[in-house]
Amino acid sequence: MAKQPVAVTLDDVTRVYKNVKGRPDVVAVRQASFEVAPGELVTLLGPSGCGKTTTLRMIAGFDLPSSGLIRIGGEDVTNLPPNKRDTATVFQSYGLFPHMTVAENVAYGLRVRNVPKAEQEERVRRALSLTGLSDYAERSPGRLSGGQQQRVALSRSLVVEPGVLLLDEPLSNLDALLREQMRVEIRRIQKSLGITAVYVTHDRTEAMSLSDRVIVMKDGRIRQIGSPSTIYEDPDSVFVAGFVGKVAFFPVAVEGLEGPGCACVLHGKTVRAGKRAPGVAAGKPGILMARPESLRLGAPGQGVADGTVRQNVYLGSSVETFVTTEYGELLVQVDDPAGKRIPAEGEAVSISFNEARVRVLPPETE
Amino acid sequence: MPKKTTILRFLAALALFAAVDAWVYFTLRGTLRSQEARDSESRLTLLARSAPADPENLDTWLASVPESLPGGAAVYLIPTEDPEAYETRSSDEEAARLWDSVSGGADAAKGLESAYYFENYASPQRVEYGGQRVRLFYAPVLDESESELLGIAVFLAPEAGNRTLERLFALFAVGTLVLYAALSGISRFARDPTVGYAVVILAGIAGVFIAYPLAEALRLSFLKEGRFSLEIWKDVLSGAHLQALWGSVRLGIWTASVSTVIGFVFAFAIHRTGIGGKKFLSTIAQLPVISPPFSLTLSVILLAGNNGLITRQLLGLQNFSIYGLSGLVIVQTVGMFPIAYLTLAGVLQAMDSTLEEAALDLNAGRWRAFRTVTLPLAVPGILSAWLLVFTNSLADFANPLLLAGNYRVLSVEAYIQVTGRNDLGGGAALSLLLLLPTLTAFFLQRNWVAKRSFVTVTGKPNAKLVEIASPRVRFALGAGVWTCVALILGLYGTIVAGCFVKNWGIDYSFTLSNIGEALTRGRDAIRSTVTLAAAATPVAGLLAMAAALVFVRKTFAGKRVLEALMMTPFAVPGTLLGIAYILAFNKAPLILVGTSAIIVINYVIRELPVGIESGVASLRQIDPSIEEAAKDLGADEGTVFRTIVLPLVRPAFITSMSYTFVRSMTAVSAVIFLISARWYHMTVLIYNFSENLRFGLASVLATVLIVIVLGAFALMRLLVRDTGALEKTITR
């Protein structure tokens, strides 16, 4: 199943659902532009209703952009119906054909493409063994477990050797353990085939662990595109910072820009941040973000904020300490807790941060 | 948005097609006109030849000219000594005056000159005669040796021209242009042309075979001798016909009320109490739904008619008559209470019996639990059942036709107006009048009652049964239900018995001769009935599923309108549809009356709504991503329909096909207007036999029909059963 992988490009794509019965128009996707490189797995990540599915359905051809262009492998496919596109979709509800066996399901795409019978059989066999379903070929999909149905759907899409594989929350119907297994499996197969893939999820762990790059969306708008580490370490907005991981925010006034970071005033004290996002300017307010692992606990009065410990959660390799402060409840992660003193619950502490690792963001406008 | 070049190319192609289309049209019309001109000239020449040589007979000839030349006249000129003067004779005063006014002109001179050279002259001049434009045609009248000019005939001939044919050409030209524009537009601009084509085809079918005939019926009810007039409606809304309307409504109210009560008793007894033989009872209670028209009436006449077995032979009643309202209520109730039963059975089955249990727990008596919980919850269902039976009773045609006697109902009135008085417009108006109460009931049921019943009746369909009937009540219910069932079986038994009786009412000796005679005389009718129903069946099934798919899964402009239009035949009484079809299809551009096509089309159109509904219901249960997955894997719309949709909606597909088959086999109200000598229908033959008191023959045919219908249903059961497992996986 080796085929030259192709790129997917969205150019200023907008999808507006016209108002129904007096309700205002819904802009499901607003001026989305991005490119998925050949062989890359890109995740669309965002809260419910942010337009992920709509974006994916436009790539597959089930939905039409109101404006903008979609290209697959350089060819403009904006107006092509799904059956003429080099894509294959794995649906959230699988969409298996209940009146066919597993093998017939998988063979369907080859059948409608008039692939010779012998080749069909060979390819179906290979696709099923790739997903570990060889023993289930003659079963009816209705009598398979959720994870097995998921694999059937995946084999059915892979067997036609699509240029682009599209997956819409493929794991959301599975239980936690199975989800983890399938996640690894999908990534393994995608890599081994070198296939271009777009993956939709609202689960940040899934997005982080699977993707080459993540596209974070909100309210139909793309908020940031980057590798998982960029999105986590260097988000460009308060929304992205908060959506992809636990974080503490401190409102600050930006004093001046310094190299890649800036100096700012927090509660009358000048602090330095090693990083800053585009849009941060001197003399303007900003938001300083710190991940739990870049926060430290100290004696009261020593840090940037004072508070009391509300709860300690022991996780083995780390302890998560929840501290109630004037900035709300902040989470401090203490790594390798053995041999460190963990303040007891109810104890007064102060919080300080590792200046090199914190980042200043522009305030959220909406 | 399509690209500009695509639009330009489309417009260019359209213009080219329009040019060719117009060229073909004008060429055809030109040919037609010159052909007609030649025809009319040779006719006029012949007419001139027929002019008598003897001037004595001229007046008779002149008077006879309008006969061979409708709307025309002639002037006859006899040459005199003076080459400039003629003796003039003419058909009438107006012609003479006309000739006076034109004879001095240059054109007339030219015509006369041609005549002197023994040649015809068709003048380009047009004049008014008798209120229409006529042309002048000069023809010489020669003696036998064709050497001497006896006279000159000047014909005032109405403009030749076959308007209908010309209009047909024009319609054709415009039609092809529109069709071309639609189809090529779809193939160029639509992303998925198949859907576009499907919509165009459905819209075409709905337009031509539903909207057009109904519109024609409405239009023609406002015409009298080709002009707009309210006369028909004045007549229809006068006392006599209004009485028939009231008759229909009264019958509807009676039948609906009695049927609902019986239907409720059946539904309650079978689904809410522990009486025995439920399955059998339920089957028998559904039997009359599929029984052919006339069969129950026939049976009632055999038992209680003027020479009925019970009324005359057993009881010796003299002045009893089953004909009229009471008889009608009886047969209609037997035939229609199953509708109420099925509706109410659904409601009672879906009702959560824990509610009743709760009421009983609160120490309410059984009767009280029934009255305060069961009954109020069933009210929407009861109303729904009542309205459904009411609509059916009003649209019923077969039972009143045989059994009404002097009682008047609209559907029969409309039939008599058409067949007895040959008044199609009047018949149309009468059946349109019938639409008033039927549509009201239909919409009430659809939009009000049906919706409410969904709100109130919730819960698990398999909730455990709570027996709220006391043993005594249960016994009474059981007795009532079993009596009804015995009555139904007795009625069917009577029909079968009728097959073997020599002369019912007079001579009850056993015979087999009815069977032979009925099968011989009915052979053609049986064959054509089965053929036509079988032809309609797959067409209706496929069309219904395709329409359901389009309605459930696609969005396009005008979808609601198309949907409503396709569902219309469901609410329209068959009588109206039948009359509308003869009105619309006995003339250009679509002359179908007398063909088998009109009957098949009528079947398909009438049964489509039910098929579409079941298709829609079953598609709604299928996850759309199944079809999307197929498309995604490279299947086009047609392939998806064939390989995914049809197999998945198979139960609905088969059900709707067998439904179409059975309903077409037992059709009468519409088809009675559409049959011809060649394409006859068994039901009409049964009616004819009954009318002629040949009850034995009628019984045989009714039995044959019942057997065919039951066979079709058994086959359907067989085909649908093994799909039960499938349905479950679809709805997972």
Ligand SMILES: Nc1ncnc2c1ncn2[C@@H]1O[C@H](COP(=O)(O)OP(=O)(O)OP(=O)(O)O)[C@@H](O)[C@H]1O
């Ligand atoms: N057919 C439609 N008609 C009107 N509005 C729609 C339609 N489909 C989606 N929307 C709207 O578009 C927006 C984006 O929907 P979309 O399905 O893309 O969200 P999503 O990101 O996939 O959400 P989820 O995570 O819940 O699946 C939503 O506000 C939704 O209500």
Ligand SMILES: [Mg+2]
């Ligand atoms: Mg979604």
